[in-house]
Amino acid sequence: MNLTRWYAKAMLTNGSLWFWAVAFMAMWLGIGAFLESQGVGSARSAAVAYTTSWYAVVVLIALSLLAAVIAGSYAYGSSALAYAFRYSRLTPAGYLGSLVGGSALLGLVLNVVLLGATAGMFGLRFATTLVPVDPVALLGVSLVGGAFFMALSSTLTLLAINHLGLRSADFVGYVPLVLSFVLGNAQVYVALPRWFLYGSPFNDLTSLLYQGYSGNTPTVQLGTATVPLGWVPLLLGILVWTGSLVGCTLVLLRRIRSRHLEERRQI
Template identity: 30%
Template sequence: MGAFIESASISNSLAVYYTASWYGIIALLATSSFATSIAMMIYYQSGGLSYFTRFSKLTPKYYLFSLYFTMLVTTTVVSIIMGLGVVSLFSYHFEETIAPKNWGLFFLDAILSGVFYLPLSLLLEELTIVTSRRLSNAISFIPIVLAYLFGFSYMNINLGNLVYYSPFLSIQVLGMKSFFTKSIPLNFNDFKGPTLNVEYAIISLTGWSIILSLASMLIFRRLYYRSLEEARIA
């Protein structure tokens, strides 16, 4: 849709910027979806995990590390697939080769997005286990909802320095920046405003990931068995 329908009015001079913006949104939404799927394992494994962490050598750190490794591999593969798809479709439409210029930042964005989304989704799922399973279906989709909200808000609203404080927006703008070697606007439609500071975005995203990881690890130790049937009780 973005490559062939909404791009009808986009001139070739803005082709790279337009393509980069679509990749930023795709990276944001794809990683949130996969992180939510992986975090759902906690929902079904909470009973067994509570016993394993108490009566075996399995530790929260080791279990979470295995999830991180899985998520990093997944987000890297997904980013490559999404990147190839975006490059192929948009290059075909604009009749020029459009590809990331900074592959290091491209893969770093994929890694950081996975490291952020996984503890966020886990934390939300863990909260439903220690409080009420009936909230699980609604809460598990919060990361995806927030990804849509922030992703498309950035395309239409001047959010100022909120870009640095929101990890969702940091993921998006870092993905966009990977298509350029020069500076890009901090806000999507503000070409005369301040430019993006990549270091600030990386620091913000890393900080959020560390905070969420620590919180998730603390609550993980409090997990105990709760019947899955509890979620079906109205």
């Protein structure tokens, strides 16, 4: 049973999600383009590198906001899911498939909007055309990114719902956001080791977004040498993470516990 269109509709008509994941993040792009860019050199290569770094980190954080929304919907619907799996034709696998589809679609929509905002604002600031080199690859990465954040958020939230309670589920919902912020910015400002950049799904996504937008291969410093990060292992990395987390989500969904919504109240 495919509920993708229902999920897509519920998420696409969520005004709060549009505000925080699109308008709020577009505001940060504006800060990056017009306030933080004073020290960027006039060379086109510098403008491209600067623009792409902002774009990659902002998309990563926007996708993590999508994850926070999904986490909240689990906490709200634990009884509905437990009931539906027993007393309707909905199966955990069907539900998860729909959620993967809906999240991937929303990841795509978020990326397209932020892509337009990035190209427009940074292009205006640097008075040059800054369109992405490989938009098709970027759209593919955003589909995978949406699915990854859905799976990460689902695994963490369901672990909390099944074993800790709704109070913990509330906090767990912020973990993808915090990790995205820390690791996305760390890649820009800190020399992270190669194994970490390949192994971290957040940095796989950032690197792929960087490459798709700028056309430049992201690099890592190894001693005195600058070594490129290959897109194949980066893509494999994010796909393995997504697949593993989808598997974990399925196991946890089959055992979902009904929690009383009032349990979520913190104070």
